[in-house]
Amino acid sequence: MKFFKKISIVFSICTLSALALGNYCPSHxxxxxxxxxxxxxxxxxxxxxxMTGYDPSNPVIPTGDTIKIAVVASFxxxxxxxxxxxxxIVQWVAHDINQRGGIFVDGKKKLIQVFQxxxxxxxxxxxxxxxxxxxxxxxxFLWGTDGSHMMKIINNMADKHGVIALNATCLxxxxxxxxxxxxxxxxxxxxxxxxxRAFGYFYGQRQKESKFYILNQDYxxxxxxxxxxxxxxxxxxxxxxxxxxxYHKLFLTDFAPYLEKIRASGAEVVFTGDWLPDAGNLLKxxxxxxxxxxxxxxxxxxxxxxxxxxxxxxxxxxxxSAFSTENPQFQKPGYEKFYKTxxxxxxxxxxxxxxxxxxxxxxxxxxxxxxxxxxWLMSVVERAKTTDAEKIIEIWENDVYQYVNGKIxxxxxxxxxxxxxxxxxxxxxxxxxxxxxxxxxYYWYEGTSxxxxxxxxxxxxxxxxxxxxxxxxxxxxxxxE
Amino acid sequence: MNKKIQWTLxxxxxxxxxxxxxxFGAYYANFLVGIAIFALYAxxxxxxxxxxxxxxxxxxxxxxxxxxxxxxxxxxxxGLPLIPAILIGIFSAMVLAICIAPIVVRVGGAAFAMVxxxxxxxxxxxxxxxxxxxxxxxxxxxxxTPPLSVPGVFSLDMKDSTLFFYFAMAVIVGSLxxxxxxxxxxxxxxxxxxxxxxxxxxYAGFRVPHSKAFMYVVSAAFAGIAGSVYVLFQxxxxxxxxxxxxxxxMPVIMVMVGGVGTFIGPVLGAVIFGVLEEVVTxxxxxxxxxxxVILIFVxxxxxxxxxGFLNTIRMRLSAIWMxxxxxxxx
Numbered sequence: 089m090k091f092f093k094k095i096s097i098v099f100s101i102c103t104l105s106a107l108a109l110g111n112y113c114p115s116h117x118x119x120x121x122x123x124x125x126x127x128x129x130x131x132x133x134x135x136x137x138x139m140t141g142y143d144p145s146n147p148v149i150p151t152g153d154t155i156k157i158a159v160v161a162s163f164x165x166x167x168x169x170x171x172x173x174x175x176x177i178v179q180w181v182a183h184d185i186n187q188r189g190g191i192f193v194d195g196k197k198k199l200i201q202v203f204q205x206x207x208x209x210x211x212x213x214x215x216x217x218x219x220x221x222x223x224x225x226x227x228x229f230l231w232g233t234d235g236s237h238m239m240k241i242i243n244n245m246a247d248k249h250g251v252i253a254l255n256a257t258c259l260x261x262x263x264x265x266x267x268x269x270x271x272x273x274x275x276x277x278x279x280x281x282x283x284x285r286a287f288g289y290f291y292g293q294r295q296k297e298s299k300f301y302i303l304n305q306d307y308x309x310x311x312x313x314x315x316x317x318x319x320x321x322x323x324x325x326x327x328x329x330x331x332x333x334x335y336h337k338l339f340l341t342d343f344a345p346y347l348e349k350i351r352a353s354g355a356e357v358v359f360t361g362d363w364l365p366d367a368g369n370l371l372k373x374x375x376x377x378x379x380x381x382x383x384x385x386x387x388x389x390x391x392x393x394x395x396x397x398x399x400x401x402x403x404x405x406x407x408x409s410a411f412s413t414e415n416p417q418f419q420k421p422g423y424e425k426f427y428k429t430x431x432x433x434x435x436x437x438x439x440x441x442x443x444x445x446x447x448x449x450x451x452x453x454x455x456x457x458x459x460x461x462x463x464w465l466m467s468v469v470e471r472a473k474t475t476d477a478e479k480i481i482e483i484w485e486n487d488v489y490q491y492v493n494g495k496i497x498x499x500x501x502x503x504x505x506x507x508x509x510x511x512x513x514x515x516x517x518x519x520x521x522x523x524x525x526x527x528x529x530y531y532w533y534e535g536t537s538x539x540x541x542x543x544x545x546x547x548x549x550x551x552x553x554x555x556x557x558x559x560x561x562x563x564x565x566x567x568x569e
Numbered sequence: 570m571n572k573k574i575q576w577t578l579x580x581x582x583x584x585x586x587x588x589x590x591x592x593f594g595a596y597y598a599n600f601l602v603g604i605a606i607f608a609l610y611a612x613x614x615x616x617x618x619x620x621x622x623x624x625x626x627x628x629x630x631x632x633x634x635x636x637x638x639x640x641x642x643x644x645x646x647x648g649l650p651l652i653p654a655i656l657i658g659i660f661s662a663m664v665l666a667i668c669i670a671p672i673v674v675r676v677g678g679a680a681f682a683m684v685x686x687x688x689x690x691x692x693x694x695x696x697x698x699x700x701x702x703x704x705x706x707x708x709x710x711x712x713x714t715p716p717l718s719v720p721g722v723f724s725l726d727m728k729d730s731t732l733f734f735y736f737a738m739a740v741i742v743g744s745l746x747x748x749x750x751x752x753x754x755x756x757x758x759x760x761x762x763x764x765x766x767x768x769x770x771x772y773a774g775f776r777v778p779h780s781k782a783f784m785y786v787v788s789a790a791f792a793g794i795a796g797s798v799y800v801l802f803q804x805x806x807x808x809x810x811x812x813x814x815x816x817x818x819m820p821v822i823m824v825m826v827g828g829v830g831t832f833i834g835p836v837l838g839a840v841i842f843g844v845l846e847e848v849v850t851x852x853x854x855x856x857x858x859x860x861x862v863i864l865i866f867v868x869x870x871x872x873x874x875x876x877g878f879l880n881t882i883r884m885r886l887s888a889i890w891m892x893x894x895x896x897x898x899x
Contacts, residue, residue, distance in 0.1 A: 164854035206854045211708075211803050211810040212603060217850070223596035237707045237807045244710070244804055248728075260707060268711040307697060308705040 118548035120496040120509050123567065129467045130490035131460065133422030137187025139429050144176040145440035147183065147202075154201035155191060155475055157182065158221040160214070160232045160242055163206035170234040171204065172442055174257070177458040178202050178231055181466060191470050200466070203227060207238050214238050218245040228475040229254060229465065236260035236309070243273035250477050256461045257454075259283065259309065264503045266557035271481055274504045276461035276497075278410045280309065280361075281316040281553045286408055286510045286545040287359060287384050288320015291328060293543075299331050301355035301381075303346055303370070305362055306335035313361040324549070331355055340366060343373045351379050357406070359384045368393035375401035382406055389453055391446035394536035402537040405515040411456030412511035413495050415542045416526030423493040424527055427451045450532055452539070460491040461506075486568065500568035502561040505552040507568070509544050516540030586738050590731045598734040599802075604843035605741040606799045607823065611835035612748055613791035614820035619830035620752055621784045622764030623677065626817055627685030628792055630669075630692050631662040633811025635793025636800040637696070637703060638662065643712040651715045651727060655740070655797045662793025663786055670782040677767075689817050696808035708807025727801065737798050744794050749832050751787065760784050764830075822860070826867045828876025837875050 159178050163171035182200035190197040205221050207214035221227045222245065230253040232242045239258040246253035247270035255263060255273065259280045262268055278286075291297060302317060304310030314333065321328045332353045334346050350358055358381050362370055367388045374381070375397055382404040388394075394402045418424045430451035438444050448455075468487060472479045485501035497508040513524070515537040522530040524539040532538035551566040561568070590598035610632050617623045638661030639654050673684055696703045703709065717736055718724035725732045751757050762770045763777055771777050800806045810816065819842075820835070827838025842860070849859050871878040 164856070168854070204854075206850065208854075208856070209809070211805055211807065212799075213846075215803055216600065216603060216847075219596050219599055223594065235706075237704075237710070237805065237809075240707070240710045240805055241803070262707075308700050308707040311700065311705075 117546040119544065120498060120507060120547040123547065124488045124496055124498050127488040127490040127496055129464075129471065129487070131422070131463050131467070131492045133425045133492055135188065136426070136429070137184045139180075139184060139187065139433060141437060142180070142183050142433055143437050143440075144172075144179055144443050145438070147179045148186075149179075149182075150186060150199040150201050153196075153198060155193060155198045155229075155469065156201050156203065156225060156227040157229045157231055158203040158205045158218070158225070158227040160205040160207055160218060160221070160230055160238070162209050162234050163204050165209055167209055167234050169442060171206065173447075173454075174231065174233075174458065175202065175204055176443065176448070177455065178462055181459055181462040185466055191466060192473060193469060194474050205230075207233065207241075209235065209238070211237065211241055214241040215245060218242055219249075222249045222251055227251065231256060231462065233258060236263060239263055240268060243268065243270050246270060246272040252465070252477050252480055254461065254465050256458050260312065261553045264505055264558075265555040266559070269503060269555075269558055269560070271504070272477055274465075274484060274499060275552075276464070276499070276506045277457070278408075278508075278510060279505070279552050280312040281319065282510070282550045283361070283386055283408060284313055284316020284318070284359075285320035285323065286512070286550045287317055287406075288322075288328075289324045289545050289549045290406075290512045290543055291321070291357070291384075292323075292325030295325075297356035298325075298328050299354060299356045300328060301332040301334075301350050301353055301358045302330060303334050303336065303350070303358055303360050303362070305338050305366060307338065310335055310361055314359075317359050336366075338366065341369060343370050344377065347374050347377050347379050350374075350381060351377075355381055357382055357384050360388070361386055363387040364390055364393070368396075371401070371405075372397055380404070384408075391449065391533060391536060391538075394533070394538075395446060398535065399517040399537050402515050403517055405537065407453075407513050407515065407539075409453055409457075409511045409513060410508065411453060411460065411491070411493070411495065412513065412539070412542060413493050413509075414511070414544045415524050417452075417493065417524050417539070418527045420492070420494045426492045427527075430455075446533070452532065456491070456493070460495075463492075464489045464497070498568075500552065500554075502564050502568050503554055503558055505554075507547050507551060509547045510550060512543045512545060513539040514541045586735075586742075590734045595730045598730055600843070600847060602734055602737045602802055604839050605738060606795050606802065607819065607843065608836040608839035609741045609744055609798075610792055610795035611820040611823040611827070611839050612745055612832075613788050613795060615824050615829065615831075615835045616748060616752075616784060616788040616791065618821075618824060619834070620757070620764060621760050621781060621788075623781070623785070624682045624821075625685040626682045626821070627687075627689030627692075628788075628820055629812050629816035630685070630689050631666060631789035631792035632796040632799070632816065633692065633696070633806070634665050635659060635662040635796030636806040636811055637709070637796075638793070639797040640709045640712055640800045640806045641702070643715070644709055649715060651717050651801075654715065655794070655801075658797030658800070659790050659793040662789045662796065666786040666789030670785050674778045674781040674785060686817070689812060689814070693808060693812035693814075696812055703808060706807055706809060708805050708810065710805035712804065714801060714804065733802070737802065740794065740798055744791055745832075745836070748791060752832070756780075756783075822864060824874070826864065826874055828874030828878075828880075831874075831876040831880075834874050834876040841875065 157178055159174050161171040161174045162168055179202050182202045186199045190199040203221060203225060205217045207217055230242050230246055230251060232239050232255060236258045239255050242253050253273045255275045255277055257277050259277060261279045261281050264275050302314045304314050336346060360383055371388055384406045386408045388405055389407045434449050468480055468484045472483045484499050488498045490496055497506055500507050517537050518531040518534050520540050521532050521538055523541055525532050554561050554566060614628045617625055635658040639658035642649055642654050642657040673681060697705050714727045716724045716726050727733050759775050759780055763780060767777050823838030823842055824835050826841055828834025846856055849856050
């Protein structure tokens, strides 16, 4: 009798808590796979084309009657590396599909042609180059980009000219809000609020650290990310304390004043959204100053600078990934095949910088996410059997897709935002990476710490922000249903 | 050039503008709008440097403020018509100029340039820091573009690229002619006199600082118009697009290459850089290198800019023609 009494008390408390806190009960944490079940389409590594000889620095680009994708990014100036990265990713997908013979659209098989469209980080140039791509080159898809303000222009132009714009990399939540929403724009990257809340949820579940310090770049992205983290802590870990908050200017070379403040504060974790080169300089200087506090980050995973710091200094970093799954990472044979294809090309064919640097050695993190969302778009085109934007929108809305590593994603129909689980990796030295890298040689990197233990942040806990003012979303649940 | 040829040229120019979007299509229509906006911006700078003798390294303050004024007005005032939105942009730039003018018109030369560089950077940092107002690096975008309308008479959709082309060209060409007219007035001649010899103008009884301040505000107003049309065209303005150091230097480079102190010089400069960028980006991403080479070439071989160079050639040809005419008559 006593047992039943206890059970009923626990049940009542849990039910009341769930009602009061809006489903905050670990048992209600729904993953994307649980929610969506069988995907509408999946990436099948067995169908991959022959990638032998693929070299991004010397790509084979078909011409003529093709499916045209413009990679709109910085290909010149201080952020030129971004363009190189993105181009490699999209060109990889194009090469693979072209090797398979192309995609059957509008009555015939067409190969994929990729264009480099340099926006130079300038709004007027972005508009001009996108118009050139759409009106002069007749591109079917716009793929972007570095900088949310640039993505806004791309989306705006996509809306004006009726072509599909895929946002694979920008994090700003307002890109798909009531003011900026376009039915032609699809946001397939995680967003600032999602990232912040994911870390809030993770630390709330872990209950190990409770004193946090925020150090971000001093512009909209850094502030929005910090707001997301504060929101996440408030939501999932109200006992946690933010004991310091600083914003530094971009491309800072001396972090010492901030690092001294962090040391004095007694912070247990530093949350940072810094991207390169700031992320690298921040970590290097922190370790030189013997400040061993872990960084919760999204971009502190670039292998070249991690190798400069070494395994000791990089151990304990907590990195958020939009591509990974729960450990071990190579659960699906297809992913192993894909990974080895990439890794072999890196060792045998990619001899030109930047593709011969450690950055490209392993197929993981951003490479994984960016390739998969591009494959997803191509899968939608294949199913639509046309490049007609309206038909593509119809199929992509609410589409559920499975990545090569088994990860399930959905495009929320009403505001075109991706719904997916995120994964937080703890960086550990080579000998402990086996828990994550479960195939030969059982480690990602030898000279630096890398992915070790991982924690899945279920999609249900970090559903992307939905603008209540957006007419299309009124009356929909956060899952978009 | 006699009146008949002048009128024929104007008529040809007008016909070109009317038929241009229909002949060349939307892409090249927008391309021309982009050039025209920078031509106006450079011309407004030329009022300062070319006609008043004031070199500013911070002219983007007014361009950016005009753009922000219009963008913020359209974002926050529901149903704001087009013309008042542009007027708010112009007014914002003028108010900023009126605030700064008492300080800056009392200095000249390098000090004037450096003070503007400082003010320009201050505006840039403020735009980045006050991100709740300006949107910071992400900027303000997605605001409604109102139609050009006279209630009960007509309403033209400014989202239509052809109609926007006509509207933008009307505003920009009209502004260019207003500037030209201003320089031809007696006051304009006083301004040119200040550039050439401020002391003499002072002795003649004109108030030099006040005249400079007036011209400064007028120049800011025209930069504000350029910024306002720019933001309507782009539907986005961010701290970088408004106040970045390159936005300050762009009109300086355009005016130097096109020809300082001439009406056509800044327009030529904007056309040269616009066309150059359009052509060069088909072949290379390194547009900056090409810009640099051209600037070095112009400074060494055409110190008066393209307009000055063409004028020199014209004068030499007419001298040769006169000489040969003299010989034949003798």
